[in-house]
Amino acid sequence: MGAKTVHEVEYKYEVGPAFSAPAWDRLAGVAEVTAPRTVTLDAVYYDSDDLRLARNQITLRRRTGGHDAGWHLKLPVRSDERLEVQRPLNDSAVPPGDLADLVLIHVRPSDLRPIAKITTERTVWRLRDAGGRDLVEIADDQVHSATFGSTTELQAWREIETELIGDTDPKILDLAGRTLIEAGAAPAGDASKLARVLGTSPRPTSTDRGRTRLRGRSPAGAVIRAYLVSQVDALVEADPRVRLDEPDSVHRMRVACRRLRSTLRTFAPLFDPDVAEDLAGRLRDLASALSGSRDREVMLEHLTAELAALPADLVVGPVAEHIAGQLTADLARSREETLAALRAESYLRLVTDLRAFVTTPYEGAAARPARDVLLPLAHRAGHKLARRVTAIEATPPGPARDLLYHQARKQAKQVRYAAEALVPLYGTDALAVAAFAEQAQNLLGDHQDAIVATGLLRRWAAQVSHERDGDPLTYGVLLGIQISRLRAAERDFAALWSQLRRSPVRRWLR
The missing domain is CATH 2.40.320.10 (Hypothetical Protein Pfu-838710-001)
Structure with a gap:
């Protein structure tokens, strides 16, 4: 720039x-x-x-x-x-x-x-x-x-x-x-x-708007609106940082998109279904446009660190240069796609529509007391996560179970974001649920990252094998590390889930 x-x-x-x-x-x-x-x-x-x-x-x-x-x-x-x-x-x-x-x-x-x-x-x-x-x-x-x-x-x-x-x-x-x-x-x-x-006053932030204490008798819409506003703020604040290519800015914007979309889906009965579904779809498209940059950035950092930790005799050939070349080229293309998305008229309309959406009057379920409406909706998200885990436990290792792990990861995010939204009402209980769901999300994220990495490493190893004097040894070593990482994530997630029997979080998820 x-x-x-x-x-x-x-x-x-x-x-x-x-x-x-x-x-x-x-x-x-x-x-x-x-x-x-x-x-x-x-x-x-x-x-x-x-x-x-x-x-x-x-x-x-x-x-x-x-x-x-x-x-x-x-x-x-x-x-x-x-x-x-x-x-x-x-x-x-x-x-x-x-x-x-x-x-x-x-x-x-x-x-x-x-x-x-x-x-x-x-x-x-x-x-x-x-x-x-x-x-x-x-x-x-x-x-x-x-x-x-x-x-x-x-x-x-x-x-x-x-x-x-x-x-x-x-x-x-x-x-x-x-x-x-x-x-x-x-x-x-x-x-x-x-x-x-x-003589201008700053636009009130989500923090300013949240100073009115939310209670069980507050409208359900007021509680969820406060959370939605905070995420619209986060998206808007991340926008110029993404354009400046600041570290972690794409991640912050993508997380804001996911929180908004997840909240619209978890608490769907509070909203006009057509409007909420339209916004959720457009947020999904924006998050997808941001994903390429972030995913490649994370993968480059991860594989570079693992390669640097290998003994010298296990690094054969210009592996670091090859990996960096592959992912950096992808990263440059992804950044151009991200910037194109942020300059598109559809994105600007989305931000305008989100700002309008969080000011709409409360009607129907949104006008009812929060204590009567919100917790059952959050529990529904938790119960869905539990069903995903049960399906994982009943499925033998292989692509089908890997897909279930990925779906469970997305559901853990939904539980986490729902709990975050209810912190003003349920305090430490909601924080505990959010923390548990975040742990689950991170472990399942490690699992998914390892799956993606194994696919890349197999492809690169095949490319090197076809080159004259190419030696895929190092890619094989890295591949073994990813498989070990994948199995460790599965074990750690199973251990975390077993803790539910002794945790007060259990009633949100079972």
């Missing part, structure tokens, strides 16, 4: 015109304060007319002045933490296509327009330790802003920012903050300068 990414941790404080900066060299751990440096920063911010980026705590700007002049996109991570994606400054007033792509889930490129300009007269100090290492940057900002549109609103204020540098211990920001407050500063009421200019 050519973009530079920066992890930003900063705190902001409001100060008056007469505020006097404290003596920073008295701060614990600070041995030196650099001479002040003043720079003028001019930033034009872009958003849709209805401020969809700002309401999701996202900022997109073109800034001149300072050492990092250019296009900046800031994505929320946690409170006071953001991921900043930077592109070099150019002469265009149109946001770069790759940055527009990162916010496509919120706003189309054609809808982006300048919404405000902020000019900052910034005076900067850096705090250093005894070794001369930069710890914190202190910025004293004199700010002037103007909104664009049918009317123009002007503001002016002063604020202090403290930003962590490198891998410095974040505790120093707390020390700096206490020093500022003792000197008369106050924590800023807005997360960013733009939020103050626009």
Whole structure:
């Protein structure tokens, strides 16, 4: 993509015109304060007319002045933490296509327009330790802003920012903050300068919406909606990370898809059947588009680690290069497929429809008390898992039983996600069920991964055998490891399942 990414941790404080900066060299751990440096920063911010980026705590700007002049996109991570994606400054007033792509889930490129300009007269100090290492940057900002549109609103204020540098211990920001407050500063009421200019509040997250305590008498729809909202949030938050190819981002998005789809199926009586089935099908298609990237990534890591652990005399030929070549090529193709899926109109419509779905009124079973409706539906998922395990126990080893293990794995996920959704009502009992189901899911996942790996290794061994001077020895060794891994997963799963006789989880699953 050519973009530079920066992890930003900063705190902001409001100060008056007469505020006097404290003596920073008295701060614990600070041995030196650099001479002040003043720079003028001019930033034009872009958003849709209805401020969809700002309401999701996202900022997109073109800034001149300072050492990092250019296009900046800031994505929320946690409170006071953001991921900043930077592109070099150019002469265009149109946001770069790759940055527009990162916010496509919120706003189309054609809808982006300048919404405000902020000019900052910034005076900067850096705090250093005894070794001369930069710890914190202190910025004293004199700010002037103007909104664009049918009317123009002007503001002016002063604020202090403290930003962590490198891998410095974040505790120093707390020390700096206490020093500022003792000197008369106050924590800023807005997360960013733009939020103050626009008067926008962040879009409520699932956590915010979950603060109303859910009880047994709460509508069943309210309990399940809270879980669905959290997973829509997770999907939306993962979207730009997948586009940036961040580690584990595809996995997080795929899990959000699975949780949403599983919840729609487990608690189907609460929803309009046609709408829920349509959404579940589209979520399945999205998860499938994400699966190739994730599955190949996991397989590459797994086989590379197992190969590295083999004695040198068992590694014959360029096995590592061959495996990496096969899976890396597949991974590149899968990534292109994933990005194509995320840029498709069908995906954008799915996200829009999911957001609308979680705001629909409660009707029918969804309006009844949660204690009367939800537990039997969760138990139904558990009973189905138990039937899958009984079928496994009655089936001899072979492809048919392997398929049953795979089906049991998917059912264990459904039990886990159902229990997670009911944690607000059933607390530690639901957590125990979710933990048990996760253990089962992981063991059955090991089983399925070993089956997939054996298929790949047999194919690669056959390819090598047909090559001149090829020796399939190492592939055979790896194949044996996979078969042992498969049998171990079966034994461990049987042992886990036998624990149900002594576990309170049993009533959810039998």
